[in-house]
Structures are given as structure tokens and as C-alpha cells.
Amino acid sequence: MKGKFLLVAGVSLLAAGCERKSETAAPPRLPTASVRGQTIESVKRVATEEVVGTVRAKLRSVIEAKVSGKLEQMLVVPGQQVKAGELLVVIDAREVQARYDQAVALRQPAESDLKRLTSLFEQKILSQAEFDNAQAKARVAVAAVTEAETMLGYIKVAAPFAGVITRKRADVGDLATPGKPLLELEDSRALRLEADVPEAVVGKLTLGDKLPVRIAALETNLEGTISEIAPAADSASRTFLVKLDLPNGPGLRAGQFGRVAMPVGETSALRVSSATIVQRGQMEIVFVVRDGKAQLRLVKSGKHIGGEVELVSGVEAGEKIVTEGAATLIDGQPLTVKP
Numbered sequence: 001m002k003g004k005f006l007l008v009a010g011v012s013l014l015a016a017g018c019e020r021k022s023e024t025a026a027p028p029r030l031p032t033a034s035v036r037g038q039t040i041e042s043v044k045r046v047a048t049e050e051v052v053g054t055v056r057a058k059l060r061s062v063i064e065a066k067v068s069g070k071l072e073q074m075l076v077v078p079g080q081q082v083k084a085g086e087l088l089v090v091i092d093a094r095e096v097q098a099r100y101d102q103a104v105a106l107r108q109p110a111e112s113d114l115k116r117l118t119s120l121f122e123q124k125i126l127s128q129a130e131f132d133n134a135q136a137k138a139r140v141a142v143a144a145v146t147e148a149e150t151m152l153g154y155i156k157v158a159a160p161f162a163g164v165i166t167r168k169r170a171d172v173g174d175l176a177t178p179g180k181p182l183l184e185l186e187d188s189r190a191l192r193l194e195a196d197v198p199e200a201v202v203g204k205l206t207l208g209d210k211l212p213v214r215i216a217a218l219e220t221n222l223e224g225t226i227s228e229i230a231p232a233a234d235s236a237s238r239t240f241l242v243k244l245d246l247p248n249g250p251g252l253r254a255g256q257f258g259r260v261a262m263p264v265g266e267t268s269a270l271r272v273s274s275a276t277i278v279q280r281g282q283m284e285i286v287f288v289v290r291d292g293k294a295q296l297r298l299v300k301s302g303k304h305i306g307g308e309v310e311l312v313s314g315v316e317a318g319e320k321i322v323t324e325g326a327a328t329l330i331d332g333q334p335l336t337v338k339p
Helices: 002-023 094-122 128-153
Strands: 033-039 042-057 060-064 069-074 087-092 156-158 163-168 181-186 191-198 210-215 222-229 239-245 257-273 278-280 283-290 293-305 308-313 320-324 335-338
Touching: 069 094, 087 181, 094 128, 191 222, 191 257, 257 293, 257 320
Parallel strands: 033 335
Antiparallel strands: 033 320, 042 191, 042 257, 060 181, 069 087, 087 156, 163 181, 191 239, 210 222, 210 257, 222 239, 257 308, 278 283, 283 293, 283 320, 293 308
């Protein structure tokens, strides 16, 4: 029994010694990391507010009928490219043709009478009043032919400019009347963004300003130039219609959704390179150089501007932040900061 007691006591003393040795053991030393750093400074920038808009063609037209009659031919379909002056629609307007034929028939005797009476007037046989009356009748007859000829030209509807047919509003057999839409035509070569801008923002805009535009369907941002600012606000929405000319680019089409950054004032922010922030799960992390070691900081990012990002919280101006080599750092790791 005594031997067993001594054995247990020895084991207990050995375990206690191992525990004390474990508690006093120094943590493993981290290797010194070579990094690059940058002192954070507050940078002033123009504060912006995004306004949504729609891409539309600068030149678009609703083509309407000018005479009454049934549509005899519809020569285009939506999506078709047309040239300026190309025939689009033919209207069956026999009444207009009959009116033209009648006017031509009445002009001939009026001109013949005027020629005969002119000869008599020169011979002093015809009075001035009779001659003036003949001249008036001839002018009326000629004007009637010109009017009928103009109306006859309206039965053939041509494209007013080169573009693409975007919508068909009528078809063969439909009755065309003056003012009734037949087709919609747009020039897809020149596009612009139209946006409704709040009255608090529109006062900071001037014609010719260049603003960044982001189109949802495109990967690259565009630069729009303000070409029109509505002089009066919409009574319902209290917004002003602003139009920005867009440069030609692949994939840009009328009807697309876009956003434009409108200036609203000036603000200061801490801005660093996007590569400085380390993403670990849902957390955004940077490392600050403090006493020659890496100090982990949780930060919150703001606007992304080019290759830089604003830091809303987590760091202060004047602190040195690791800009290169942060992805492999550990909190408390010794650092060598390269110039």
C-alpha cells in the first residue's frame, strides 16, 4: 500500500511540473514580414448622387399619315435599317388622284383663255378689269394643281432621316387618317441618357458638364456631356429633365437603363488602393504599422473611385497602412516597411 502511495504522488508531482512548464513556455516567434506602407491622408472630392435614367435616341420620329385612305403597302418591318428618303408606306388615296386630275383639267382652259385675252388686251380691245379677272382665274387654277400635286405626294410616305424602324403602329388594310401614327423611326447612331434630376441637384449643373455614366448592360463606364436642361420642373415629380450626349460604343442601345453621378457638393474622405483591403469572409481588414508590428483593424469601405476605395471607419488620417503584402500578415507580426 505504501508503495502505491509513493507511485501516485510521484505521478502527481510529474504532472504538476509539466503543467507549470507548459504555462511558462514562450509563444512561437513570428517571422518578420517585408511590406510596403502608405500614410493615410484625407482627400477632398466632389460628393455625388446617383440619378437613374434611360438611354434614348437623340433623333426619333413618329411617322404619321397626312391624307386619308387605306394602307396599300407597308414596305418595312421593325428592326429594319432604312436610308433617308426611302419609301416606307403607300396609301391608296384615289380621291386625291381624282382631285389632281380635275385641277389639271381646269388649268388648261384657264391658261388658254389667259393667252387669248392677253392678245386682245395688247390690241386695246379688252378692258383692264376683264384682263385682271382672266389673270386671277389662271392663278387660281395653277394653285389648285399645286395643292393637289402636294397632296398626291403624301400618299407615298418616305423616311425623313436614316435610322432603324423601332415600332409598327399600322398594317396593310388599315385606314390612314391625318395625324394617325404609322411607324416609329430612330437614329441609333446618336444616343443620349435622359434623367429626371431633383431640383436640389439641378442648380449645380451647367451645359457642357461631363459626368460619369454607368449603363447596367455594359462593363465599362461612359462619360456623358450635358446637352439640355429643362427650364421648368415637372409639376408632379418636381424634377427637371436633363439630357446627356453619350459616345458611340459597342452594346449601347436605346431603352437601356443607366445611372449618372450628379455633383452635390464637396467632401473629404480617407482613400486607399483597393488592393490594401483584405477580404476575410464578410469582414474587411487592413493592417496598420504600429511599433514595428502589424496591427489588424476592421474597416468599413465606402465609394469605389477608379482603383481606389474610401475608408469610412476603422482608421484615422496620419496612420501608416500596409499597402503591399497584407494578405499573408498575422496580427502582431513584426514588419520591415520598404520605402
